[in-house]
Amino acid sequence: MTRLNSNARHAVRFTLNGKPVEAEAEPRMLLSDFLRHQLGATGTHVGCEHGVCGACTVIVDGMLTRSCLTLAAQVDGCEIRTVEGLAPSADRLGVLQQAFRRNHALQCGFCTAGILMSLDHYLGENPAPTEAGIRDLLSGHLCRCTGYTPIIQAALEAAAQLASPTKETSDA
Amino acid sequence: MKPAAFDYLRAATTSEALEALAQQGGDARVLAGGQSLMAMLNMRLAKPKLLVDIMRIKELRRIERQKDAVVIGASVRQAELLAWPALAEALPLVALALPWVGHMQTRSRGTVCGSLAHADPSAEMPLTLVALGGEVLLRSAKRRRRVAAKDFFAGMMLTARADDELIEGISLPIARDGRFAFREVARRHGDFAIVACAAMKTSSGVRLAVGGVADVPTARDWPRLDGTALDDALNAFAYELGARDDVHATARYRRDLVRMIGRDLIGEVLQ
Numbered sequence: 470m471t472r473l474n475s476n477a478r479h480a481v482r483f484t485l486n487g488k489p490v491e492a493e494a495e496p497r498m499l500l501s502d503f504l505r506h507q508l509g510a511t512g513t514h515v516g517c518e519h520g521v522c523g524a525c526t527v528i529v530d531g532m533l534t535r536s537c538l539t540l541a542a543q544v545d546g547c548e549i550r551t552v553e554g555l556a557p558s559a560d561r562l563g564v565l566q567q568a569f570r571r572n573h574a575l576q577c578g579f580c581t582a583g584i585l586m587s588l589d590h591y592l593g594e595n596p597a598p599t600e601a602g603i604r605d606l607l608s609g610h611l612c613r614c615t616g617y618t619p620i621i622q623a624a625l626e627a628a629a630q631l632a633s634p635t636k637e638t639s640d641a
Numbered sequence: 642m643k644p645a646a647f648d649y650l651r652a653a654t655t656s657e658a659l660e661a662l663a664q665q666g667g668d669a670r671v672l673a674g675g676q677s678l679m680a681m682l683n684m685r686l687a688k689p690k691l692l693v694d695i696m697r698i699k700e701l702r703r704i705e706r707q708k709d710a711v712v713i714g715a716s717v718r719q720a721e722l723l724a725w726p727a728l729a730e731a732l733p734l735v736a737l738a739l740p741w742v743g744h745m746q747t748r749s750r751g752t753v754c755g756s757l758a759h760a761d762p763s764a765e766m767p768l769t770l771v772a773l774g775g776e777v778l779l780r781s782a783k784r785r786r787r788v789a790a791k792d793f794f795a796g797m798m799l800t801a802r803a804d805d806e807l808i809e810g811i812s813l814p815i816a817r818d819g820r821f822a823f824r825e826v827a828r829r830h831g832d833f834a835i836v837a838c839a840a841m842k843t844s845s846g847v848r849l850a851v852g853g854v855a856d857v858p859t860a861r862d863w864p865r866l867d868g869t870a871l872d873d874a875l876n877a878f879a880y881e882l883g884a885r886d887d888v889h890a891t892a893r894y895r896r897d898l899v900r901m902i903g904r905d906l907i908g909e910v911l912q
Contacts, residue, residue, distance in 0.1 A: 470657045475646040475690075496649035496692070499683070518642035519680040523746060532720070532749040538679035539750070542649045543672075543694060587746060608831045609744030 473542055481541045485510065486554030494541040500534075501525040503541035504551060512552040512582050516611070523610035526583035527551045533590050533609075552582035555589060565589055565627040574623035576614035584610050588624050598628050644682035648691045655700055655780070658693050658807055663782040665691045667804040672696075674718055676743060676751035677759035701809065706731065712778070714810040719748040719756070719766075731815045734773060734839055737823035738765045744831040754808045757793070760800050763834040763853035765825070767794055771858040772839040772850035775813040779806045787812070794857035820910040824902050828889070835890045836898035840906035847911055849875075849903050854882040854895050865911065875903045 473479045478493035485508065492507035501518075504510045504527070516524035518537045525536040528550040555563045562570065565588055575581040584607070591606050592598060603624045607617055652658035662669050668690040672678055681687040695701055701716040704725050711731055713722060719742055722728065722735065729736040742748055742756065742765050756766040757777065770777070770790040777793045779786050779802060793801050802808060825837040834853040841848050846864035861878050863871075879899040884892035 470653050471651040473649040473651075475648045495646065497644040497646050497682075499643070499679075502643075518683050520676060520747060523744075526746055529750075532718075533746040534750055535676075535746060537683065538675050538747075540649065540672075540675075540679075540692075542651070543675070543696070545651075591745075605830065606745055608829060609746040 479542065481545050483544050483546060484548045486550055496540065496542050498541045499537050500527070500529075500539040500541050500544055500549075501536035504536060504549075507541075510551055510553055514579055514582050516579065516583075521611070522580070522583075523587070524580050524583045526586045526610070528586055528590055531590075533587055550586070552585055555585060563589075564630050565592065565623070568623040568627035568630065569620070572619045572623040572626065574615060574619040580610055580612045580614075584612065584620060588627070592624070592628050592631060596628065596632060598624065600625065642683045644679075645685055645688040647682075647689050649694065650691060651694045652698055655695075655698055655807070655809070656782075658695050658698065659780065659782040659805075661691065661693050662805045662807060669693055669804075671715075671758065671807060673716060673755040673758075674751040675755075676747045677755060677761070695807070703810075706815075707812075710775075710812045710814050712810050712812050713753050715752065715754045715808050717753055717810075719743075719751050719753055720745075722753055723748065732773075732813055733816050733819070734821040734823060734841065735769055735813065737821060738769045738837075738839065741765045741823070741825050741830070741834070741837070754811060757811065758800065758802065758808055760794055760798050760857075761833065762797050762856050762858065763837065765834065765837055765852065768837055768839055768850055768852035768858040769823075770811060770813070771860050772841060772848065773813050774860075775811055777802075777811050778809045779803075780809045781805045781807070785809075791860070797856045820912070822906040822909040824906060826898055826902070833889075836895055836902065838899070838902045838906055840903070840910045842910045847907050849878070849907060851878075851882060851899055851903070854879075854884045854899060866907075867911075871904065871907065872900070875900045878903070 473496045481494050482491040501515050504513050514524040516522035520535045520538040527536045530547050603621050670689040672692045672694045696716050701714040703714040705712040723739050775790050776787045820842040822840045825834045827834050837852040839850045848862045850860035852858040879896040884895040886892050
Protein backbone atom coordinates (compact mmCIF):
# COMPACT_ATOMS: atom_id res chain seq x y z
CA MET A 470 0.00 0.00 0.00
CA THR A 471 1.26 3.47 -0.89
CA ARG A 472 -0.42 6.55 0.54
CA LEU A 473 0.58 9.95 -0.84
CA ASN A 474 -0.33 12.98 1.24
CA SER A 475 -2.29 15.75 -0.51
CA ASN A 476 -0.14 18.68 0.60
CA ALA A 477 3.26 17.27 -0.33
CA ARG A 478 5.05 16.48 -3.56
CA HIS A 479 6.04 12.92 -4.21
CA ALA A 480 8.52 11.36 -6.61
CA VAL A 481 6.94 9.85 -9.74
CA ARG A 482 9.08 7.65 -11.98
CA PHE A 483 8.24 6.08 -15.29
CA THR A 484 9.70 5.37 -18.71
CA LEU A 485 9.03 8.09 -21.27
CA ASN A 486 9.69 7.09 -24.87
CA GLY A 487 12.21 4.51 -23.70
CA LYS A 488 14.09 6.70 -21.22
CA PRO A 489 13.62 6.62 -17.45
CA VAL A 490 12.33 9.92 -16.06
CA GLU A 491 11.60 11.18 -12.57
CA ALA A 492 10.02 14.33 -11.14
CA GLU A 493 7.85 15.40 -8.25
CA ALA A 494 4.09 15.80 -8.24
CA GLU A 495 1.25 16.42 -5.82
CA PRO A 496 -1.26 13.54 -5.88
CA ARG A 497 -3.75 15.72 -7.77
CA MET A 498 -1.38 16.51 -10.66
CA LEU A 499 -2.65 15.28 -14.02
CA LEU A 500 -0.35 13.27 -16.26
CA SER A 501 -0.83 15.90 -18.99
CA ASP A 502 0.49 18.63 -16.69
CA PHE A 503 3.25 16.40 -15.35
CA LEU A 504 4.51 15.73 -18.88
CA ARG A 505 4.39 19.38 -19.88
CA HIS A 506 5.35 21.26 -16.71
CA GLN A 507 7.54 18.85 -14.78
CA LEU A 508 9.23 17.07 -17.68
CA GLY A 509 9.05 19.79 -20.36
CA ALA A 510 7.55 17.33 -22.86
CA THR A 511 5.22 19.88 -24.43
CA GLY A 512 4.38 17.85 -27.53
CA THR A 513 1.31 16.52 -25.70
CA HIS A 514 -1.35 19.23 -25.90
CA VAL A 515 -4.07 20.04 -23.40
CA GLY A 516 -7.48 20.90 -24.81
CA CYS A 517 -10.67 20.33 -22.86
CA GLU A 518 -9.27 18.71 -19.70
CA HIS A 519 -12.26 16.44 -19.28
CA GLY A 520 -11.58 13.67 -21.73
CA VAL A 521 -13.66 14.83 -24.68
CA CYS A 522 -11.29 16.42 -27.21
CA GLY A 523 -8.52 13.82 -27.34
CA ALA A 524 -5.65 16.31 -27.80
CA CYS A 525 -3.79 14.92 -24.78
CA THR A 526 -3.95 11.24 -25.84
CA VAL A 527 -0.78 9.28 -25.04
CA ILE A 528 0.01 5.56 -24.71
CA VAL A 529 0.42 4.05 -21.23
CA ASP A 530 1.57 0.43 -21.11
CA GLY A 531 0.22 -0.11 -24.62
CA MET A 532 -3.19 1.44 -23.83
CA LEU A 533 -4.51 4.58 -25.46
CA THR A 534 -4.91 7.02 -22.57
CA ARG A 535 -6.31 10.49 -22.07
CA SER A 536 -3.49 12.05 -20.07
CA CYS A 537 -5.93 14.65 -18.68
CA LEU A 538 -8.01 11.83 -17.15
CA THR A 539 -4.97 10.22 -15.58
CA LEU A 540 -3.00 11.21 -12.50
CA ALA A 541 0.77 11.27 -12.65
CA ALA A 542 0.70 9.13 -9.50
CA GLN A 543 -1.33 6.44 -11.30
CA VAL A 544 1.34 5.77 -13.92
CA ASP A 545 4.27 5.36 -11.53
CA GLY A 546 6.40 2.55 -12.96
CA CYS A 547 4.57 2.46 -16.30
CA GLU A 548 5.86 2.79 -19.85
CA ILE A 549 4.63 5.91 -21.57
CA ARG A 550 4.85 6.94 -25.18
CA THR A 551 4.15 10.45 -26.40
CA VAL A 552 4.37 12.24 -29.74
CA GLU A 553 8.04 13.04 -29.04
CA GLY A 554 8.77 9.33 -29.51
CA LEU A 555 7.27 9.02 -33.01
CA ALA A 556 10.10 10.42 -35.11
CA PRO A 557 12.97 7.98 -35.70
CA SER A 558 15.52 10.78 -35.26
CA ALA A 559 15.59 14.52 -34.63
CA ASP A 560 15.85 15.36 -38.35
CA ARG A 561 13.44 12.80 -39.76
CA LEU A 562 9.70 12.31 -39.43
CA GLY A 563 8.07 8.90 -39.04
CA VAL A 564 5.99 7.35 -41.83
CA LEU A 565 2.68 8.48 -40.31
CA GLN A 566 3.97 11.99 -39.69
CA GLN A 567 5.22 12.24 -43.29
CA ALA A 568 1.80 11.14 -44.53
CA PHE A 569 0.17 13.85 -42.40
CA ARG A 570 2.47 16.42 -43.95
CA ARG A 571 1.86 15.29 -47.54
CA ASN A 572 -1.91 15.20 -47.10
CA HIS A 573 -2.29 18.46 -45.14
CA ALA A 574 -3.77 16.41 -42.32
CA LEU A 575 -3.04 19.23 -39.91
CA GLN A 576 -3.60 22.95 -39.99
CA CYS A 577 -3.29 24.58 -36.57
CA GLY A 578 -1.81 21.37 -35.18
CA PHE A 579 -3.41 21.56 -31.75
CA CYS A 580 -5.18 18.20 -32.00
CA THR A 581 -2.44 16.52 -34.02
CA ALA A 582 -0.31 15.02 -31.26
CA GLY A 583 -3.25 13.12 -29.83
CA ILE A 584 -4.47 11.94 -33.23
CA LEU A 585 -0.98 10.75 -34.17
CA MET A 586 -0.75 8.69 -30.99
CA SER A 587 -4.18 7.12 -31.58
CA LEU A 588 -3.33 6.30 -35.20
CA ASP A 589 0.15 5.02 -34.37
CA HIS A 590 -1.40 2.62 -31.85
CA TYR A 591 -4.25 1.65 -34.17
CA LEU A 592 -2.08 0.98 -37.23
CA GLY A 593 0.19 -1.15 -35.08
CA GLU A 594 -2.76 -3.39 -34.18
CA ASN A 595 -4.59 -3.11 -37.53
CA PRO A 596 -2.02 -3.17 -40.34
CA ALA A 597 -4.77 -3.24 -43.00
CA PRO A 598 -7.26 -0.69 -41.67
CA THR A 599 -10.56 0.27 -43.29
CA GLU A 600 -11.82 3.81 -43.64
CA ALA A 601 -14.72 2.91 -41.33
CA GLY A 602 -12.31 1.68 -38.67
CA ILE A 603 -10.27 4.87 -38.86
CA ARG A 604 -13.42 7.00 -38.67
CA ASP A 605 -14.50 5.09 -35.58
CA LEU A 606 -11.10 5.71 -33.99
CA LEU A 607 -11.19 9.41 -34.90
CA SER A 608 -14.57 9.80 -33.18
CA GLY A 609 -12.45 10.04 -30.03
CA HIS A 610 -10.76 13.22 -31.28
CA LEU A 611 -11.91 16.70 -32.16
CA CYS A 612 -10.27 18.56 -35.03
CA ARG A 613 -11.82 21.92 -35.91
CA CYS A 614 -9.61 22.68 -38.94
CA THR A 615 -9.35 19.81 -41.36
CA GLY A 616 -12.79 18.22 -41.55
CA TYR A 617 -11.01 14.89 -40.91
CA THR A 618 -10.91 13.81 -44.57
CA PRO A 619 -7.17 14.54 -45.03
CA ILE A 620 -6.45 12.77 -41.73
CA ILE A 621 -8.22 9.63 -42.95
CA GLN A 622 -6.32 9.88 -46.26
CA ALA A 623 -3.01 10.22 -44.43
CA ALA A 624 -3.77 7.24 -42.18
CA LEU A 625 -4.66 4.99 -45.13
CA GLU A 626 -1.58 6.11 -47.03
CA ALA A 627 0.67 5.50 -44.03
CA ALA A 628 -0.84 2.04 -43.54
CA ALA A 629 -0.18 1.17 -47.19
CA GLN A 630 3.39 2.42 -46.91
CA LEU A 631 4.02 0.54 -43.67
CA ALA A 632 2.79 -2.61 -45.40
CA SER A 633 5.52 -2.16 -48.05
CA PRO A 634 8.18 -0.34 -46.07
CA THR A 635 10.85 0.01 -48.74
CA LYS A 636 9.38 3.04 -50.47
CA GLU A 637 10.35 6.40 -49.02
CA THR A 638 8.26 9.13 -50.60
CA SER A 639 9.55 12.18 -48.81
CA ASP A 640 12.76 13.57 -47.40
CA ALA A 641 10.83 15.47 -44.76
CA MET B 642 -9.93 22.59 -14.61
CA LYS B 643 -7.60 21.04 -12.05
CA PRO B 644 -8.77 18.76 -9.25
CA ALA B 645 -8.91 20.00 -5.66
CA ALA B 646 -6.29 18.43 -3.40
CA PHE B 647 -6.72 14.85 -2.18
CA ASP B 648 -4.65 12.09 -0.65
CA TYR B 649 -3.92 9.21 -3.03
CA LEU B 650 -3.83 5.63 -1.85
CA ARG B 651 -2.63 2.85 -4.11
CA ALA B 652 -4.14 -0.30 -2.65
CA ALA B 653 -2.36 -3.59 -3.22
CA THR B 654 -5.13 -5.79 -1.83
CA THR B 655 -8.92 -5.57 -1.53
CA SER B 656 -8.69 -5.47 2.26
CA GLU B 657 -6.44 -2.39 2.13
CA ALA B 658 -9.00 -0.63 -0.06
CA LEU B 659 -11.90 -1.69 2.21
CA GLU B 660 -10.02 -0.53 5.31
CA ALA B 661 -9.47 2.91 3.77
CA LEU B 662 -13.14 3.17 2.75
CA ALA B 663 -14.22 2.13 6.28
CA GLN B 664 -12.06 4.86 7.83
CA GLN B 665 -12.74 7.67 5.37
CA GLY B 666 -16.36 6.90 4.46
CA GLY B 667 -18.04 9.46 2.23
CA ASP B 668 -14.85 11.54 1.93
CA ALA B 669 -13.21 8.79 -0.12
CA ARG B 670 -13.83 7.88 -3.76
CA VAL B 671 -12.71 4.73 -5.50
CA LEU B 672 -10.53 5.38 -8.54
CA ALA B 673 -10.55 2.65 -11.18
CA GLY B 674 -10.08 3.56 -14.87
CA GLY B 675 -10.89 7.18 -14.07
CA GLN B 676 -12.81 7.87 -17.28
CA SER B 677 -15.81 9.29 -15.42
CA LEU B 678 -14.37 10.19 -12.03
CA MET B 679 -11.35 12.14 -13.30
CA ALA B 680 -13.59 14.43 -15.37
CA MET B 681 -15.73 15.02 -12.26
CA LEU B 682 -12.58 15.83 -10.28
CA ASN B 683 -11.21 18.15 -12.96
CA MET B 684 -14.48 20.07 -13.03
CA ARG B 685 -14.59 19.95 -9.23
CA LEU B 686 -18.01 18.38 -9.28
CA ALA B 687 -16.42 15.90 -6.86
CA LYS B 688 -13.94 16.94 -4.16
CA PRO B 689 -13.02 13.83 -2.19
CA LYS B 690 -10.35 13.94 0.52
CA LEU B 691 -9.00 10.55 -0.49
CA LEU B 692 -8.77 8.60 -3.75
CA VAL B 693 -8.39 4.84 -3.41
CA ASP B 694 -6.77 3.49 -6.58
CA ILE B 695 -7.86 -0.16 -7.03
CA MET B 696 -6.25 -0.84 -10.40
CA ARG B 697 -3.23 -2.66 -8.96
CA ILE B 698 -5.33 -5.10 -6.93
CA LYS B 699 -4.72 -8.36 -8.77
CA GLU B 700 -7.73 -10.25 -7.35
CA LEU B 701 -10.15 -7.70 -8.86
CA ARG B 702 -8.79 -8.22 -12.37
CA ARG B 703 -10.77 -11.29 -13.33
CA ILE B 704 -13.36 -12.42 -15.82
CA GLU B 705 -14.66 -15.67 -14.39
CA ARG B 706 -17.08 -17.95 -16.17
CA GLN B 707 -19.25 -19.83 -13.70
CA LYS B 708 -22.04 -22.30 -14.43
CA ASP B 709 -24.83 -19.79 -15.09
CA ALA B 710 -23.09 -16.45 -14.84
CA VAL B 711 -19.98 -14.48 -15.71
CA VAL B 712 -18.35 -12.52 -12.89
CA ILE B 713 -16.46 -9.41 -13.98
CA GLY B 714 -14.09 -7.91 -11.42
CA ALA B 715 -13.87 -4.24 -10.53
CA SER B 716 -10.61 -3.56 -12.33
CA VAL B 717 -11.51 -5.22 -15.65
CA ARG B 718 -11.29 -2.58 -18.34
CA GLN B 719 -13.98 -2.24 -21.00
CA ALA B 720 -11.46 -3.06 -23.74
CA GLU B 721 -10.39 -6.20 -21.86
CA LEU B 722 -13.98 -7.44 -21.69
CA LEU B 723 -14.46 -6.64 -25.39
CA ALA B 724 -11.40 -8.74 -26.17
CA TRP B 725 -12.59 -11.69 -24.04
CA PRO B 726 -12.95 -14.53 -26.59
CA ALA B 727 -16.18 -15.95 -25.09
CA LEU B 728 -17.99 -12.58 -24.95
CA ALA B 729 -20.22 -12.92 -28.02
CA GLU B 730 -21.32 -16.42 -27.06
CA ALA B 731 -21.76 -16.00 -23.28
CA LEU B 732 -22.85 -12.35 -23.09
CA PRO B 733 -24.15 -11.39 -26.56
CA LEU B 734 -25.94 -8.26 -25.31
CA VAL B 735 -22.73 -6.98 -23.75
CA ALA B 736 -20.94 -7.65 -27.03
CA LEU B 737 -23.55 -5.49 -28.81
CA ALA B 738 -23.60 -2.64 -26.26
CA LEU B 739 -19.96 -2.33 -25.22
CA PRO B 740 -18.67 -0.81 -28.50
CA TRP B 741 -21.07 2.10 -27.82
CA VAL B 742 -19.41 2.94 -24.50
CA GLY B 743 -17.32 6.08 -25.03
CA HIS B 744 -14.54 5.88 -27.58
CA MET B 745 -11.71 3.45 -28.22
CA GLN B 746 -9.45 5.86 -26.33
CA THR B 747 -11.64 5.72 -23.20
CA ARG B 748 -12.63 2.04 -23.35
CA SER B 749 -8.94 1.19 -23.18
CA ARG B 750 -8.81 2.65 -19.65
CA GLY B 751 -12.37 2.75 -18.35
CA THR B 752 -13.68 -0.20 -16.36
CA VAL B 753 -17.01 -1.98 -16.68
CA CYS B 754 -17.78 -1.58 -12.98
CA GLY B 755 -16.67 2.06 -12.93
CA SER B 756 -19.35 2.90 -15.46
CA LEU B 757 -21.92 1.25 -13.17
CA ALA B 758 -20.63 3.11 -10.11
CA HIS B 759 -20.93 6.41 -11.99
CA ALA B 760 -24.57 5.53 -12.87
CA ASP B 761 -25.11 8.01 -15.66
CA PRO B 762 -28.73 7.47 -16.75
CA SER B 763 -27.75 7.40 -20.43
CA ALA B 764 -24.77 5.06 -20.06
CA GLU B 765 -24.79 1.68 -21.80
CA MET B 766 -23.38 -0.59 -19.08
CA PRO B 767 -26.05 0.26 -16.47
CA LEU B 768 -28.68 -0.34 -19.16
CA THR B 769 -27.14 -3.71 -20.01
CA LEU B 770 -26.96 -4.76 -16.36
CA VAL B 771 -30.66 -3.91 -15.88
CA ALA B 772 -31.70 -5.58 -19.15
CA LEU B 773 -29.92 -8.82 -18.25
CA GLY B 774 -31.06 -8.74 -14.61
CA GLY B 775 -27.48 -8.94 -13.36
CA GLU B 776 -26.22 -8.36 -9.84
CA VAL B 777 -23.69 -6.00 -8.29
CA LEU B 778 -21.31 -7.58 -5.79
CA LEU B 779 -20.67 -5.14 -2.97
CA ARG B 780 -18.18 -5.61 -0.18
CA SER B 781 -17.24 -3.60 2.90
CA ALA B 782 -14.77 -4.40 5.66
CA LYS B 783 -17.68 -6.00 7.56
CA ARG B 784 -19.84 -7.78 5.00
CA ARG B 785 -20.56 -8.81 1.45
CA ARG B 786 -23.89 -8.42 -0.31
CA ARG B 787 -25.37 -8.86 -3.76
CA VAL B 788 -27.76 -6.23 -5.09
CA ALA B 789 -30.03 -6.84 -8.07
CA ALA B 790 -29.56 -4.41 -10.96
CA LYS B 791 -33.02 -2.86 -10.60
CA ASP B 792 -32.34 -2.08 -6.92
CA PHE B 793 -28.80 -0.83 -7.49
CA PHE B 794 -29.60 2.32 -9.48
CA ALA B 795 -31.34 4.73 -7.11
CA GLY B 796 -31.46 7.85 -9.27
CA MET B 797 -29.40 10.01 -11.57
CA MET B 798 -25.79 9.18 -10.62
CA LEU B 799 -27.00 7.60 -7.39
CA THR B 800 -26.60 3.97 -6.43
CA ALA B 801 -27.33 1.66 -3.50
CA ARG B 802 -23.61 1.46 -2.69
CA ALA B 803 -22.88 2.59 0.88
CA ASP B 804 -19.91 4.90 1.51
CA ASP B 805 -17.80 2.09 2.95
CA GLU B 806 -18.56 -0.36 0.15
CA LEU B 807 -16.52 -1.31 -2.87
CA ILE B 808 -18.06 -2.73 -6.02
CA GLU B 809 -16.05 -5.92 -6.10
CA GLY B 810 -17.54 -6.99 -9.38
CA ILE B 811 -20.75 -7.81 -11.18
CA SER B 812 -22.44 -11.04 -12.10
CA LEU B 813 -24.19 -11.31 -15.46
CA PRO B 814 -26.35 -14.32 -16.40
CA ILE B 815 -25.03 -16.35 -19.32
CA ALA B 816 -27.28 -16.27 -22.38
CA ARG B 817 -29.16 -19.49 -23.13
CA ASP B 818 -30.15 -19.54 -26.81
CA GLY B 819 -31.51 -16.04 -26.35
CA ARG B 820 -32.00 -13.36 -28.94
CA PHE B 821 -30.72 -9.89 -28.16
CA ALA B 822 -30.75 -6.52 -29.85
CA PHE B 823 -29.29 -3.13 -28.96
CA ARG B 824 -29.63 0.28 -30.55
CA GLU B 825 -28.68 3.77 -29.57
CA VAL B 826 -29.28 7.27 -30.88
CA ALA B 827 -26.65 9.89 -30.04
CA ARG B 828 -25.36 13.02 -31.74
CA ARG B 829 -22.14 11.18 -32.61
CA HIS B 830 -21.05 7.60 -32.00
CA GLY B 831 -19.47 7.58 -28.54
CA ASP B 832 -21.41 10.55 -27.21
CA PHE B 833 -23.90 10.08 -24.42
CA ALA B 834 -27.07 8.41 -25.64
CA ILE B 835 -30.20 10.46 -26.23
CA VAL B 836 -32.01 7.13 -26.08
CA ALA B 837 -30.50 3.65 -25.88
CA CYS B 838 -32.57 0.47 -25.96
CA ALA B 839 -31.85 -3.20 -25.39
CA ALA B 840 -34.33 -5.98 -26.14
CA MET B 841 -34.26 -9.69 -25.42
CA LYS B 842 -36.50 -12.67 -25.84
CA THR B 843 -37.59 -14.13 -22.50
CA SER B 844 -39.32 -17.41 -21.61
CA SER B 845 -42.69 -15.64 -21.37
CA GLY B 846 -42.28 -13.06 -24.10
CA VAL B 847 -40.02 -10.10 -24.50
CA ARG B 848 -38.15 -7.53 -22.39
CA LEU B 849 -37.27 -3.99 -23.42
CA ALA B 850 -34.85 -1.88 -21.38
CA VAL B 851 -34.44 1.85 -22.01
CA GLY B 852 -31.66 4.23 -20.99
CA GLY B 853 -31.31 7.97 -21.42
CA VAL B 854 -34.96 8.80 -20.69
CA ALA B 855 -35.76 8.17 -17.01
CA ASP B 856 -33.33 8.84 -14.14
CA VAL B 857 -32.37 5.19 -14.13
CA PRO B 858 -32.30 2.55 -16.88
CA THR B 859 -35.69 0.84 -16.82
CA ALA B 860 -36.78 -2.59 -18.06
CA ARG B 861 -40.27 -3.79 -18.88
CA ASP B 862 -41.47 -7.34 -19.58
CA TRP B 863 -44.35 -8.19 -21.86
CA PRO B 864 -45.88 -11.38 -23.15
CA ARG B 865 -45.57 -11.82 -26.91
CA LEU B 866 -47.26 -8.74 -28.33
CA ASP B 867 -47.73 -7.43 -31.83
CA GLY B 868 -49.77 -5.00 -33.88
CA THR B 869 -51.67 -2.28 -32.02
CA ALA B 870 -51.29 -4.08 -28.68
CA LEU B 871 -47.52 -3.63 -28.98
CA ASP B 872 -47.91 0.00 -30.10
CA ASP B 873 -50.13 0.73 -27.11
CA ALA B 874 -47.76 -0.99 -24.68
CA LEU B 875 -44.76 0.92 -26.07
CA ASN B 876 -46.63 4.21 -25.98
CA ALA B 877 -47.64 3.68 -22.36
CA PHE B 878 -44.07 2.71 -21.44
CA ALA B 879 -42.66 5.77 -23.26
CA TYR B 880 -44.91 8.06 -21.19
CA GLU B 881 -44.23 6.23 -17.92
CA LEU B 882 -40.50 6.89 -18.33
CA GLY B 883 -41.21 10.58 -17.71
CA ALA B 884 -39.01 12.04 -20.44
CA ARG B 885 -37.97 15.68 -20.02
CA ASP B 886 -36.85 18.33 -22.49
CA ASP B 887 -33.16 19.13 -22.30
CA VAL B 888 -30.44 20.63 -24.46
CA HIS B 889 -29.98 17.39 -26.41
CA ALA B 890 -33.57 16.51 -27.30
CA THR B 891 -37.19 17.16 -26.47
CA ALA B 892 -39.26 14.82 -24.33
CA ARG B 893 -41.48 14.12 -27.33
CA TYR B 894 -38.49 13.11 -29.49
CA ARG B 895 -37.34 10.74 -26.75
CA ARG B 896 -40.80 9.15 -26.56
CA ASP B 897 -40.78 8.80 -30.35
CA LEU B 898 -37.43 7.03 -30.19
CA VAL B 899 -38.63 4.65 -27.48
CA ARG B 900 -41.71 3.77 -29.56
CA MET B 901 -39.84 3.35 -32.82
CA ILE B 902 -36.65 1.67 -31.63
CA GLY B 903 -38.64 -0.45 -29.19
CA ARG B 904 -40.83 -1.74 -31.98
CA ASP B 905 -37.87 -2.46 -34.26
CA LEU B 906 -35.86 -4.29 -31.60
CA ILE B 907 -38.81 -6.34 -30.35
CA GLY B 908 -39.47 -7.33 -33.97
CA GLU B 909 -35.82 -8.35 -34.30
CA VAL B 910 -35.69 -10.55 -31.21
CA LEU B 911 -39.10 -12.19 -31.78
CA GLN B 912 -38.40 -12.90 -35.45
